[in-house]
Amino acid sequence: MQLIDGKKTSAEIKKEIAAEVESMTARGIRRPHLAAILVGHDGGSETYVANKVKSCAECGFTSTLLRFEDDITEQQLLAEVAKLNENPDIDGFIVQLPLPAHIDEQKVIEAVSPDKDVDGFHPVNVGRLSIGLPGFKSATPAGIIELLRRYGISTRGKHVVVIGRSNIVGKPIASLLMQKGNTGDATVTVCHSHTQNLKDIVRSADIIIAALGKPGFVTADMVKDGATVIDVGTTRVPDASRKSGFRLCGDVDFDNVAPKCEFITPVPGGVGPMTIVSLMLNTLQAAKQRRGC
């Protein structure tokens, strides 16, 4: 069993990005600039955004955090999005989800200019990913592909079973893995809450991608010997022994599943750090496109 170390890989990629940014600035090209909009004070969102700002610093990017209270109106938020769309100093930006209930998330997502949509959530970027065209790829799926690539795990002809059909993980990772090419060419099955014989289907997988958000859902009896397991779950489970009061739990019963695997990602330290790195790569790509380099 080999552990797929997302923390180490993401640190390596951030160093590669930082080197590229230094080479850009040495040529007189401005640093990539990522902005983030954070509405309210959700604990998870605070952590995610803080990590994104920290990663920007590590990559040599400029970052701007725009904070709003959760009584901001939809119209006001859309106006802020429009300002970022028009601001030539900003290469890309994200609106941290979830948003308060009185704001239509999809409306906000579609208001982001596709060429600054470094989260890859705009329908144009989702469509381009599905068709196999260049564009901003949703961060978590792109991070998984990069992990597989860097660990030399071929997907060609492999049976990949994706558990979960969310718009930000399940569907786009399925799309990416079925594309033609070296990081695709997999036979892909997407399972979800309506799937019958789920255990049998998962057990037939060469590669399992668990992205349903149920701690410990994938048990050892569902995993074929020698499978690769990618755990996208990051559920906060109360834990009085931690200073934070919680611990992050994956969708995989790691202790019992790991011994059967050829490769497995831990939680935390697996897919999570790669998601942020994908956002950094998308921002670098946005900056290069805007500067024509």
Add this chain to the structure above:
Amino acid sequence: MQLIDGKKTSAEIKKEIAAEVESMTARGIRRPHLAAILVGHDGGSETYVANKVKSCAECGFTSTLLRFEDDITEQQLLAEVAKLNENPDIDGFIVQLPLPAHIDEQKVIEAVSPDKDVDGFHPVNVGRLSIGLPGFKSATPAGIIELLRRYGISTRGKHVVVIGRSNIVGKPIASLLMQKGNTGDATVTVCHSHTQNLKDIVRSADIIIAALGKPGFVTADMVKDGATVIDVGTTRVPDASRKSGFRLCGDVDFDNVAPKCEFITPVPGGVGPMTIVSLMLNTLQAAKQRRGC
């Protein structure tokens, strides 16, 4: 075994559309207007476009056919697309594919205004379909969903195996079938040329969707008893006994597969007529949106 009669179903739907159009005109609302651009004289394209024009008449739509020789430049074609985008009399239009090799098809597809893109090929519409948002759905997948619905074939919890991963059939039908809702909720596997153990996977399917374009590829030994088989293949095979010099062949070895099936579509007369009907439904939807009704 029950035959899924796409010809009969499509005729019924065209009557329903015609009745709705008459009710629109009775209220003083202009008829839907579909335009088609046809470049060159490809035999298949001529037939498809002629059938679309004929279907428009049956549905009570206005139609306009714009013909160009295959020496039209990309720039000229893009200018024609721009004119249709701006023409307020046109509700929707298609550019019949394939285009001559000197024209970048994807560039033309992306030049079509998404709100007139009744083929559903623009990345925005592909993305909206994937996310599960309203939009123009690619015609063949939408036609398959409608056939399943009208024949009362539930997809919920069923294992659907799609053979073929094209952007116009395989990928979008997989997307539609994995969406939440009554016409989705299927467990979906997408197979293709790199798939290993293809026979075993197809044999596990409750519903098989064959869309790879290889006549007779799906043989009886690949089909579980009681399966439903949807044949999207329409390959022209030379046949001296026909006036046209060819016959249409599906991807399924119909004679041997049919006896094992609960439901099966024939070729011709199965999915084909439903594709055109989906285009008509998209055009009706476009017209209603433009007229706010």
